[in-house]
Amino acid sequence: MTNHWIDYQHSDVIMNIGGNTAENHPISMKWIQKALDKGAKLIVVDPRFTRTAALADVYAPIRPGTNTAFLNGLINYAIVNNKYHKDYVKMYTNASSLINPAFGYSDGLFTGAEDAPARGPGQKSYKTDTWTYQRDAEGKILKDETLQDPNCVWQLFKKFYSRYDVKTVSELTGCPEDKFIEVAELFCSTGQPGKAGNISYAMGITQFSHGSQNTRAISILQLLLGNVGIAGGGVNAQRGQINVQGATDMGMLYHILPGYMPMPRDGQDLAAYNAATPAGGFWVNRPKFIAAMLKAWYGDKATAENDFCFDYLPRLDKDRSSVAYYTYMAKGEIKGLFCFADNPVVSGASTIKKRKAQAKLDWLVCADLFENETAAFWKAPDMNPAEIDTEVFLLPAAAPFEKEGTVANSGRWIQWRNKAQEPTGNAKSDLWIVDKLFKAVRELYKKEGGAFPAPILEMTWDYGNEPDVAKVCMEINGYYVADGKLMTGFADFVNNDPGVVAAGAWIYAGFYQDAANPNCKRRIKETEGIGSNLEWSWAWPMNRRIVYNRASCDAAGNPWNPDLPVVWWDGKEWKRHDVPDFNAAVPPEDTASKAFIMTPELQARLFAAGMVDGPFTEHYEPWESVTKNKLTGNVEFNPCSTVWYPEDRGSAEDYPYIATTYRLVEHYQTGAMTRNMPWLKEAMPEMFCEISPSLAAKIGVSNGDMVEVESKRGKIKMKAAVTTRVRPLIINGEEKEIVGMPMHWGFMGLSTGATCNDLSPTIGCANTTIPEFKSFICNIRRAG
């Protein structure tokens, strides 16, 4: 999130697209309701009439997998109808930058497309040498502030998005034209200076083969309307798990190190890694961040002379996301799997394949509160334990209130959890488990030697006999190597040479700045202000609650909305309701046009060369689709996604219905916890699918009848809930039905039921490899 939950109260219009706030983030509805009480409007765009939709002023139905088209339509609507925030676009985005004249687009492909057989039959990768800025001899980006040059971003942008007229968008998305115009008029009203529009979303935006482009389209729309950096605005990814933000911050993803530093690639040494440092913006300090992380990890052994032990880090060669590595596991390339508090054989894509892949492991280690399906995969109805050689260790884990530590919420607030009771039975915290495991492994390498033991033997690992959370916090926060003094913020990196400070995750510098009174434990509620609550916990970066907040003001430092200022220049100095995201020691003119401090150009990007599938957001059909894409020539599907199992793709003749998956307010993710809790089991006892009355009539099914839903990957049985919450949509002139399924069930626990991901395809986003759970195709029939 660029903003935070409490800030929702300041929005004039909130658009929830690809999310279901009322069910999946229920308490945050409180802040939406506060906004509505003050006259704000709520728009919900979703394939189903959800509980959030029931509270909306405008509900727009949409075909799963067409969010990009819908958002592109809104972008075009704002341009054509002159509803965008002109000063903001000119000052804070790269609209005026000139692009290489050789850049272009036709028939579904940008310039530079090359065949990429490794991504699957017919798939492409891009050579991006035309996706570049025009620069002068000194490397400065050429600009046309009048925005008239045919090669400036603004002109290219306008032309690209002009194809998304209302009629085209309506045909693709199934949203009736009048409903689309109602949404567009209402949301684009926030393009006026002083108005705040908030776009909130969740997995209904990201879980697609084009998920990153959906997110980009949201960002572009918000920039166009001047909604980033202001109170009540923002690009607000509603995180579905209590610490998905923090786990990501800590670098628990294959492509990053803590604090979003990239993993080094094969053969890359520290000099090459640092040479790839962005040339401008705050990332210019990256060499200091990586040195600090390595000092935290390798202590005295890490010196400038030995590149701070950079060569101890493993190098990355290719996609090693969970989607990817389960395909490697299926081929027998993976022998051992550690699975902490996760349940991929319910939550992953194509879970029948995932269970079979796990049978190829030599060993599996799971730590969980309950016996989940991943640990018990050998008990699945379609598995025969007598044929499975995998050794499985199931470790009893302490529950959240049985241990202490911090979690980062969606708004990046890092809050402290106290321990209320001892772990149940023999359970231990994950901290304890991994601490003991690392020490045991290190002991073995000490005794026996082995492959490349140095990074294990020399890794700092001194949290006490029973690991002390505070010690870990201090290492993450960072400290001065010379005297152990805790860091207070980014200045401690910037003002010192590499190696002077040690810090595990640079973005957390300041969260635990004082061992006696760490910022993350603060509990002082704000009584005056805009809800930033700067003395409640601590938010990264630098306790900032609304990022890019320089953009909440004009060039002279006057807030676009004087009634809700985030920061403002009073003629002499910057005043603040939040921590400034810019140099507040200089007059506003010096920071105008420099609001987006994390890009080298210091401006936000309407044109972004860093995306693997194109600098603008094109609508591509999901991998499995019930219709044809009229906009993109012969390219139906995202040309840059990897197709892992081409033979697993169904055709619309065999599978004529659109399948989508989602969550319910009574259950949580794979249900491993909530299906084992009697109260919640009683509240929502069994698996079902939702279908429209018209589809029910067509297949001869009444409410409560058992049905079989089938995709190219498998078939499952469940009860049908016949409901007008899902309705057929007219797509390119034809009526198409939708089958909706919750993702919460599996074969273990107090409440068992079919796993919808037995049906989902192994296909991922071209940029992130997040699986395409939200749109695939299926058939449905009466069972028995």
Next chain:
Amino acid sequence: MKISRRNFLWAAGAVVTGTLAAKLGCSPKEPPIEPTTPGEEPTVAPSFKEDLRIQYAQTVTSICSYCGVGCGVLCFVEDGKIVAIEGDPDNPINEGSLCSKGSAVFNKYYIYDEKGNAVVNPQRVQKVLYRAPRSSNWEEKSWDWAINEIAKRFKATRDATFKEKNAAGAIVNRTEAIAWIGSAMCNNEENYIYRKFVAATGIVNQDHCARL
């Protein structure tokens, strides 16, 4: 910044409010206010409600364990056991509210048996379990056994598959045969030491729920 009495308690770093509140002389004084109109619910002065709560249990603050809203919760603890869990009224995000899952979170720890007594949720895994190759059953094991056996298997796999250089002779320092998942359900400090474990041992197949 105005500081209320409750804010003061928290600002003073009080995790356990019971004893401290007693020392500050916050024992209940006001009786419940009787309804003046028949049929109306009896009301209780807010400060009195607070004080009632801390008479019988220690109050421990934490953060809910489900979605990314990050609601504050109060765990009420008696004799080392959680006896009730409610929303934290001081947390500015949820202001005391919890959703259906948050309100039921007590069930993760305890359920009520037929006699109405709170007992440990019997579905919880409480011992180390091991499943041998081709077995249809779990066996109970000790922590020491499990940690040592896992370490041995991990080392054997790592040593057999570790690559210092790739085919082109470039430095890679990794094992491609081990994978790690975890976890958005665990604390930052836990994820941080996972990340160190993974980096130190050369695991590159690593992911968590952000991608699932």
